[in-house]
Structure formats: C-alpha cells, structure tokens
Amino acid sequence: MTLKSYQNEAELLVKNYLLSDPVIPYSSVLGGILAFKVLYDLVQLISTFYFRSYNSLTKIQRIEWNNRGVSTLHAVFISFMSLYFVFWSDLFLDEHHPGLITLRSSPLSTFTLGVSVGYFLADLGMICWLYPSLGGLEYIVHHSLSGVAVAYSVFTGEGQLYTFMVLISEMTTPEINMRWHLDISGLKRSNAYLINGVFIFFGWLMARILLFVYMFHHVYIHYSQVIQMHSVGYFLVFVVPCALSIMNLMWFGKIIKGLVKMLAKKQ
Template sequence: MEMREVTVVTGSFVGFQLLFSVASPLLSSAFTAGYGRLSPAKHTEWNSRFVSTIHALIVGLFCVYILWFDDAVNEDPVWGDPRLVKLNVAITCGYLLYDLVLLARNWDTMGDSFFVCHHFAALYAYSYVLTRGLLPYFANFRLISELSTPFVNQRWFFEVLSYPRTDRLVVANGVAMAVVFFLVRIAVMPPYYLRVASTFGTPAFERLGLGAQVAWITSCICLDVLNTVWMYKIARGCYKVLTGAGRKPKGDKLNHHTDSHSNNHRD
C-alpha cells in the first residue's frame, strides 16, 4: 500500500471520528429538539447513523463519478488504473476501522459479532485493491450500493423522533428507500455479473490467482443473497405502509451497519 492510501485511510478514520463526536452532536442539536431528549444509547446510534450517511454520500457519489468518467477502469475492469478507486476504497476502509472502534467501545448496546466479521471480511477484500490494485471496476461498482444508506438511516431518524408511519415525509422516504435500494442493489446485478462472466478465462482473470478469484466471487454471491433478502423485507414494509396493512414487523428493521457495508465491502 502506498503512502497516499495510508494517509487517506488514516485521515478518513480521524475525520469520521470527529464527525461522530463533534459535528453530529452540534448539528443535530441545532436542527432538531428531539435529539436532546434521546437516551445516551440512542445518542450514540444517532451520531453513528449521521456518520454512516455522510460516508455513504461521499463514496456513493464518488463511485458514480468513477463509473461515468474513469475510462481506464471501465476499459480494463480487472487491472485498469486504480488510482481513483483506491482513494474511494481507502475512504471506506477508514470508515470501517472507525466503525469497528465504535462497536468495541459500545459493545453492550451496539455490539454484534456478525458486523465485526463483516467489517474484517470487507477490509480483507479491499486490501487486494489497496495493495495490488486489482479489480478496480468491480470494487468500485459494489460501492454504488451505499446510495441506499441515507434513506435507511432517515427511516430510523423518523422512527426515533416518533413520526407517525402515515406521515407524508415518512411514506415518501419509505418509497424512495425501496426504489433506490432496488436500483443500486438489485437492478445492477445482471449487468454486474455479465461483466464478471466476461472476464472468465481471460489472461487478466488468470493473473489474479486463486485467492483473489475465490474472495471476489464468493463475497459477491453472499452479499447479493443478503441484498435480495433485505429487498424483500423493504418491499414488504413499504407495501404495508402504502396500503395501511398494519405496523411493520420488528424483523423488518435494518441496522445501519448492514446497509453501509453490504457493501462492501460493505461490496
């Protein structure tokens, strides 16, 4: 890993920590009185989701820019010039490290072994990009899923502020969440896997080596199985809200960590 990527990962880690401990409390208390009435545990999760939303917007929009304008990556998805992708991945790695520290410090209220395993797996997968510069197109493509995260977090904000589920803002956000989640996590599967299949048997694919090939394919399949399950839950919840079929089951709640790194890795 080059010094530039190390610097970005470090800066990302510090920056997200400052957003959590300084920016979120200041901005949230200024924009909504409900923030001050939350319990300490809810404060922590609120600040965590605030940071999650900022991270998602940064890397998601950067991902779209790369997909549209980085010709080197689009022309050679396995070994194309990874400089911009490395920056985006480094930002995400800094976020993942920040989130691991947050989970460790608040294990009693936020700890979840699944997310710890997920974060480490994502860091392992992204290490191939940062150290060897391989699979830049595919690593970046997975990050487009982050664009659904702000809507998931906003749903939680509405819920913790006791907005009625029939409120127009809540309904509008729920519909937007379902549509965006489908577009960036489900609708992209066919073109993504067609591009994956097009690399099979090529010299570029063989050059990856068995370890990278297995890590790449298996992580994508596992992630998209989860995305399909989450899409079903979101669609069911959206249907219930739109039709007034009753309150959504507890099992339909999504944790912000699940959505930020389905990604991923989060992806």
C-alpha cells in the first residue's frame, strides 16, 4: 500500500509539475542536459568493457567516442519522434485541427523538442570546451542554428512542424558516426566502410536534400499561415533551413567525392 501511494505521488508530480504546460519547456531542456550526461557515462562504461579498441584510444579519442555514442542515441530518438509528428500524428494535419498549422503544439511535441534543445546545448558546450578536437567552426554554426530554432519552437510553440521536418535530417547522424568508428578502428578499407558510405549517400540525399525541398514546398503552400507568425519565427523558418541547406549541399559534395574515391579503389 505504501509503495502504491509513493507511485501515485510520483505520477502526480510528473503530471502536475514536470509535464504541466508552463513547466514543460524548462523541465524538458534540463532533462535533455541530464540525459546527455547519463548517456555519456553509460556509453563510456559499456565501451570500456565490451570494445577492446576503446581502451587503446587516446584520451581525446575516447571523449569523441563517448560523444558520438550520445549523438547517435539522440539522433535515433529525435528522428523517430520527428517522423511520427510529421507523417503519422494528426497534430499537423489540416483537416483534423482548426487554426494555423504554424501555431500548433502539444505537451509531447514540446517536451520532445525541449529534450533536443538540452542535447544541443550540452553537445555545443563540449564542442566549444574542447575546440577544435570535436569539430570545427561548421559544427558550432550547425549546432547554434539548430539550437536557436528548436528553442524558439519550444518556448513559443510556433513553427514546430517545420522544426520537426528539419530534425528528421538527424537520421543520417548514426551513419556518420559509424564511419568515424570504423575509421578509428582501422576498418577504413573494409566492405563495411564502403556499405556505410553508400547508406550515408542515400540517407543524406533523402533526409538532407530532398526533405528540405519538401519542407520549402510546404512553406510555400502554407505561406498565408507562415506570414502570420511572429517576425522572429518567420525569420527562423526561412533563414535556418536555408543556411542548413547550404551546409548540407557542401557536405553532400564531399560525400559524393569520398564515395567515388572508395568505389574507384575497389575496382
């Protein structure tokens, strides 16, 4: 009976405080930061015991290994949730809800984006602290743009649909991280490295090129609603995806060159 009462109190605490509408943005961001720390330590612990190559790495390589592990877990989480909200949930369907599509949100959508903000803040902090070991200026620009845009959607409720569309691109992150792990493990000339490169090519094409075209098309169709957003939100809807698109195209060019080079060596 005592255990049941504690369970009920915990459920009330979560419902009335952590997941209450005014608190969700703050609790979710904090939760994302704490999750980053917990997952970082968990990746470190598992890697120490189950990956022999991990212990032979340098200190900065182990830090990057752990960081990329958390990055992969976040990418799986946010890409799945983004796909759900964009294509499966009825939250952003025109015929299911009245009102502007650019102003729709839910406790779950806000909480999901808040967790992602927490991740971007924690990861950006590590990148800046260890700069340039974990990434150069392009990583700082990418995380800063993403973090600002996602945070705006969390704290205002505006433009969450387009935020989720952009975050679907995180589905390419596990393949990018896998390439690094294969490289650091001395498997750059393996078939696994080549296959992963092919997955990166098609994943990048779908999630970071064609999907952005779809997003801009959606903005065009719903421009009468987009223009009613706050000026800051309106600015972010256009500027952030455009900036990320340019970066994605630049990286895609490098991916194509790398893939062609690998295929040439295999012949």
